[in-house]
Amino acid sequence: RIHHSIFGNIEGEQVTLYTLDNEAGMQLKIMDYEITIASISIPGEDGKGVEPSCGYDRSEDYFSKVYRSNAPLLGCTLGRYSSRINDGRFQVAGQAYEVACNDHPNHLHGGIWKK
Numbered sequence: 001r002i003h004h005s006i007f008g009n010i011e012g013e014q015v016t017l018y019t020l021d022n023e024a025g026m027q028l029k030i031m032d033y034e035i036t037i038a039s040i041s042i043p044g045e046d047g048k049g050v051e052p053s054c055g056y057d058r059s060e061d062y063f064s065k066v067y068r069s070n071a072p073l074l075g076c077t078l079g080r081y082s083s084r085i086n087d088g089r090f091q092v093a094g095q096a097y098e099v100a101c102n103d104h105p106n107h108l109h110g111g112i113w114k115k
Contacts, residue, residue, distance in 0.1 A: 002019070003021075007031050016032045088101040
C-alpha cells in the first residue's frame with residue numbers, strides 16, 4: 001500500500017511524504033525532496049517495529065541551521081548521477097539540461113531537478 005501526505009515546505013516547495021507498507025509490518029517513509037528516506041520500520045522478534053534508520057519527524061529539522069552545518073545527510077539516497085555536475089548544466093545529444101544547484105555552484109548526486 002502507498003499513502004501520501006504533505007510533509008512540509010522546504011525553500012518554498014511543498015514536500016510530500018510517501019508511506020509504503022505491507023501486511024508483514026514493514027514500512028518505508030520517503031519524501032520527494034531529494035528522495036530522502038525519513039523512516040524504515042521492520043518487525044522485530046517481538047512483533048514491534050524496529051527502526052534501523054535515522055531521520056526526523058518534521059521536514060523543518062532536515063533544513064535547520066544546526067543540521068546543515070553538520071551535513072549528516074540523514075536518509076539521503078543517490079540520484080541519477082554520482083558526483084558533481086559543474087554549474088548544474090549538461091548536454092545530451094545536443095539537448096541542454098539544467099538541474100538545481102544543491103552543492104554551492106554545482107549539482108551533487110542527481111537528487112533534484114530545477115523546476
